[in-house]
Amino acid sequence: MLIVMNNNVPLSDILELKEKLIKNHDVEIHESKGQNYHLLGIVGDTSTIDASWIESHHIVERLIRVTSPYKKANRLFKPEDTIIDIDGHKIGGENFGVIAGPCSIEDRESMIDLAKHIKDSGAHFLRGGAFKPRTSPYSFQGLGEEGIEMLCEAKKITGLPIVSEIMSIDKIEYFNDNVDIIQVGARNMQNFMLLKELGKIKTPILLKRGLCATIEELLMAAEYIMSGGNDNVILCERGIRTFESYTRNTLDISAIPVIKKQSHLPVIVDPSHASGEWWLVEPLAKAALAVGADGIMIEVHQDPQNAKSDGQQSIKPDKFDNLMQTIKSMSQILNKTI
Ligand code: PEP
Ligand code: MN
Numbered sequence: 001m002l003i004v005m006n007n008n009v010p011l012s013d014i015l016e017l018k019e020k021l022i023k024n025h026d027v028e029i030h031e032s033k034g035q036n037y038h039l040l041g042i043v044g045d046t047s048t049i050d051a052s053w054i055e056s057h058h059i060v061e062r063l064i065r066v067t068s069p070y071k072k073a074n075r076l077f078k079p080e081d082t083i084i085d086i087d088g089h090k091i092g093g094e095n096f097g098v099i100a101g102p103c104s105i106e107d108r109e110s111m112i113d114l115a116k117h118i119k120d121s122g123a124h125f126l127r128g129g130a131f132k133p134r135t136s137p138y139s140f141q142g143l144g145e146e147g148i149e150m151l152c153e154a155k156k157i158t159g160l161p162i163v164s165e166i167m168s169i170d171k172i173e174y175f176n177d178n179v180d181i182i183q184v185g186a187r188n189m190q191n192f193m194l195l196k197e198l199g200k201i202k203t204p205i206l207l208k209r210g211l212c213a214t215i216e217e218l219l220m221a222a223e224y225i226m227s228g229g230n231d232n233v234i235l236c237e238r239g240i241r242t243f244e245s246y247t248r249n250t251l252d253i254s255a256i257p258v259i260k261k262q263s264h265l266p267v268i269v270d271p272s273h274a275s276g277e278w279w280l281v282e283p284l285a286k287a288a289l290a291v292g293a294d295g296i297m298i299e300v301h302q303d304p305q306n307a308k309s310d311g312q313q314s315i316k317p318d319k320f321d322n323l324m325q326t327i328k329s330m331s332q333i334l335n336k337t338i
Contacts, residue, residue: 001046002064005038009059014038017057025049047071068262070219072226073233078264084204084234086161086180089124091234092266096327096336097295099163099181099206099268100320101127103310104140105147114302115154117317121324122338125181126151126160127297131167132309133187140308148178155180163206163297169197176201186210186238186273189221199228206297208236208270215255219263235259235267236297239274248276248313251284256291268295272313278304281315282323289327289334298323 005014018029018040027044042049047069054063068074083092091097100118105111105128115126130147132140143150148164155162161180166172167188175182181204188194189210198205205225209218222233237256239249251274259267271284285296301307301314315323324338331338 001042001049001066003040003042003054003060004062004064005040006059006061007036007038009038013057013059014040017054017059021049045071068216068219070216070223070263072231073219073222073263073265075262075264080264082231082233082264082266084181084232084266086125086204089161090337091124091268091295093294094335094337095294096289096331096338097125097266097268098123098324098327098338099125099127099295099297100300101163102129102301102307103272103299103314104129104132104142104308105150106143106308108150108153110302111150112154112157114300114317115158115160117302118300118320119158119160121317121321122328123160123320123324125163126154126158127163127183127299128154129165129309131165131171133165133167133185134309145174148174152178166194166198169194172197172201176203179203181206181234184208186213189213189218192224195221195224196228199225199230202230202232204232204234205230206234206236206268208238209240209252209255211241211249213240215258215262219259222263222265233265234294235263235265236270237267237274237293238270247274247280249274251275251287253287253291256288256293260292266294268297269293270297272297272299272310272315276313278313278315278319281313282319282326285323285327286330289330289336296327 030041032039081093100123128151130142132142151162163181165183183206186208239251242250269288271281299314300320304311304314
């Protein structure tokens with residue numbers, strides 16, 4: 001971190017700032033001074049320093065970050081890839097993990113039937129929403145715990161670990177006991193109280209990128225979970241809001257190699273929410289694999305026209321089967337295990 005001081009400020013004020021930095025943080029200060037400049041180079045653990053606090057000093061002209069503000073999620077401090085392994089079902093490293101299932105769990109029969117199709121096609125994890133973050137309070141809100149019970153039954157039958165979205169702190173214990181991967185949806189990516197509490201458990205967290213979040217904000221959200229002690233975080237690029245209105249969101253495909261460069265955490269792509277169109281799911285899933293993602297999450301439904309949520313972006317089981325065949329053959333040249 002480099003602090004550029006304003007010209008002609010009292011040396012006593014600079015000394016005061018230096019003393020505060022050394023007293024409160026594990027850092028060293030290297031000073032450089034010329035006729036028209038005065039720089040403080042801060043070396044050490046700068047992740048605990050609040051940039052806006054430094055900039056609130058009127059003697060400071062500018063602050064330049066040299067390293068990223070996240071530490072636990074940073075590849076600099078852990079060069080090897082993090083691999084999430086649930087009973088041999090893996091995401092990260094050489095392993096391309098496929099999560100599939102309905103947007104919402106609707107009833108027992110269809111959940112179990114779909115789970116069997118998904119398993120036969122070769123997916124590794126089963127998803128299903130039971131607590132749904134819907135834009136309208138009048139839309140289907142999910143079956144709650146009853147839905148999770150259906151998902152657990154589908155897990156028992158297929159052996160597939162299950163993924164479901166949490167929306168509130170009071171359900172953490174329940175999710176921790178029943179779900180293999182806890183999803184934090186885009187709308188809760190910066191629900192910091194929820195993230196802090198999820199840092200206290202060990203269950204893997206699937207953290208989806210916020211609708212308008214930068215890559216750094218996503219990594220800082222992961223840092224919240226990790227700084228609490230839970231290192232099992234999977235990131236998910238699910239499209240962001242842009243001026244383009246043809247698709248529901250815009251898949252930020254370059255975010256994948258960028259995140260892989262910056263962080264050791266696995267990152268997957270959700271082409272269903274990114275596009276909002278069923279026919280775009282397969283091409284975007286292929287793009288995700290090609291660009292180095294560690295997995296995909298796909299919405300599948302037997303009867304999309306009558307789905308209780310996100311039917312427009314759900315693919316039928318036979319289309320999902322084709323998608324799996326395609327990415328399996330692609331994975332051979334990309335050295336990924338599916
Ligand atoms: C979902 O996965 O069903 C979902 C609501 O996703 P997102 O949070 O990305 O909108
Ligand atoms: Mn959905």
